[in-house]
Amino acid sequence: MRLFRHFAQSHPQCSGAYLPTLRSFHMKFSLPSPGFLLRSRYLVFSHLKNMPLLGTQHLQKHRELRLAHLALSVMTMGYTWQEGENNTVEMLPHNLAVPYWEVSQRLGLPPILTHADAVLANWRKKNPEGPFDMENLELLLSLPGGDSVRGFFMVTLLVELAAVPALRNIPTVINGVRCGETEAVARALEDISQSIQDMTDALKLMHVYVEPSVFYGIMRIYLSGWKDNPSMPNGLVYEGVQIEPMEYSGGSAAQSSLLHCFDELLGVKHEAKSSAFLTRMRDYMPPEHKQLIQDISSQPSLKNFVQQQDSERLNQAFQHCVTKLLHLRNYHINVVSRFITVPAARARQLRDRSQDSEGEMISRAPTALEERGTGGSGIMTFLKTVRDQTKDAFLPERRTEMNHQS
Numbered sequence: 001m002r003l004f005r006h007f008a009q010s011h012p013q014c015s016g017a018y019l020p021t022l023r024s025f026h027m028k029f030s031l032p033s034p035g036f037l038l039r040s041r042y043l044v045f046s047h048l049k050n051m052p053l054l055g056t057q058h059l060q061k062h063r064e065l066r067l068a069h070l071a072l073s074v075m076t077m078g079y080t081w082q083e084g085e086n087n088t089v090e091m092l093p094h095n096l097a098v099p100y101w102e103v104s105q106r107l108g109l110p111p112i113l114t115h116a117d118a119v120l121a122n123w124r125k126k127n128p129e130g131p132f133d134m135e136n137l138e139l140l141l142s143l144p145g146g147d148s149v150r151g152f153f154m155v156t157l158l159v160e161l162a163a164v165p166a167l168r169n170i171p172t173v174i175n176g177v178r179c180g181e182t183e184a185v186a187r188a189l190e191d192i193s194q195s196i197q198d199m200t201d202a203l204k205l206m207h208v209y210v211e212p213s214v215f216y217g218i219m220r221i222y223l224s225g226w227k228d229n230p231s232m233p234n235g236l237v238y239e240g241v242q243i244e245p246m247e248y249s250g251g252s253a254a255q256s257s258l259l260h261c262f263d264e265l266l267g268v269k270h271e272a273k274s275s276a277f278l279t280r281m282r283d284y285m286p287p288e289h290k291q292l293i294q295d296i297s298s299q300p301s302l303k304n305f306v307q308q309q310d311s312e313r314l315n316q317a318f319q320h321c322v323t324k325l326l327h328l329r330n331y332h333i334n335v336v337s338r339f340i341t342v343p344a345a346r347a348r349q350l351r352d353r354s355q356d357s358e359g360e361m362i363s364r365a366p367t368a369l370e371e372r373g374t375g376g377s378g379i380m381t382f383l384k385t386v387r388d389q390t391k392d393a394f395l396p397e398r399r400t401e402m403n404h405q406s
């Protein structure tokens with residue numbers, strides 16, 4: 001079974017963030033033998049249904065819990081979406097739902113596959129001493145979609161990695177504002193601009209490593225959730241946890257803390273509907289990430305500070321940061337167009353015609369997701385509104401310039 005192929009791997013000596021625990025995790029968590037995972041679709045259902053109730057009490061360390069969350073998320077997404085959008089399940093069996101709920105509660109994460117699972121906790125270096133790049137990275141657990149799945153999660157991880165210098169400089173900016181250190185703030189903002197540019201450059205690799213028709217036709221459904229999704233209008237019952245169904249959004253990089261941090265730092269204010277969606281996405285982050293965003297938002301305003309100082313360098317550094325963030329969001333919109341809007345249009349055209357294999361793949365894509373992101377948002381309107389609100393963060397003179405240009 002493609003879905004769980006990577007379950008079958010055990011990695012005795014690895015340097016990935018969560019991998020050292022994979023083997024002991026298998027033992028502590030009494031996971032069924034990986035062999036079963038390679039059998040037929042029907043067997044996945046029956047095995048997951050008949051799997052023994054997994055005890056979570058032996059999972060102690062944060063890494064073990066994160067790995068358990070990732071594994072249970074992958075199983076859950078497979079169980080839920082294996083038959084496509086038409087034969088969705090209404091209930092997650094208790095042997096999956098109960099440990100999933102317990103692990104989720106302990107981590108403060110929702111019981112669904114999140115960005116923190118699929119990207120942040122799902123990698124290892126093949127050579128522990130080697131570089132942090134595409135050649136030396138591999139996934140711990142995968143979903144259907146072959147190399148494109150690896151490409152999608154790994155490129156997103158590289159975007160996260162490119163943001164590390166920006167995150168590291170945020171405390172410098174905050175302290176500088178508090179202590180009135182104009183030059184230190186300007187320098188830190190220059191580093192943040194560069195880091196955001198590096199994120200955009202890393203995002204460009206999506207076109208190299210991910211095939212749009214595979215992303216759209218095969219992978220995307222496995223990232224979808226059961227909130228605002230017409231395929232599962234009632235949500236999902238987590239058997240043994242709660243009688244009423246629960247609703248959760250699917251995995252999305254809107255759940256990454258990065259842009260939330262930049263928005264708060266630079267004073268980007270979102271319009272009510274987008275803001276509600278983005279704020280809700282914070283509940284899909286590890287609590288510490290959510291707290292970091294909160295902490296940044298409660299600091300004295302950087303923008304006010306910049307406006308009060310008479311420093312051309314500081315002014316420029318601030319404007320550059322907003323410009324780079326705007327470029328990143330513009331580039332992201334292009335990526336979304338290539339990976340969702342264009343294949344969706346082709347799928348509509350091809351659905352009733354005889355097709356080649358690529359056409360067949362995208363025309364089988366779930367129709368419920370044509371207009372929506374896996375996080376459940378109405379895609380382009382949302383992304384363009386968020387992008388446009390970013391422009392409002394410019395200091396007045398640049399904003400006037402931008403308005404003249406558009």
Ligand code: HEM
Nearest residue numbers: 156159252253254256259336339373374375376377379386
């Ligand atoms: C093929 C690649 C990608 C596609 C198709 C894609 C698609 C989407 C979609 C549809 C949304 C709307 C929210 C939702 O419902 O999920 C979204 C939001 C978002 N995505 Fe992506 N995304 C991709 C890659 C990335 C990467 C690598 C990042 C960077 C970590 C990223 C960051 C974001 C952010 C931050 C948002 C929230 C909107 C914003 O703050 O501008 N995306 N994405």
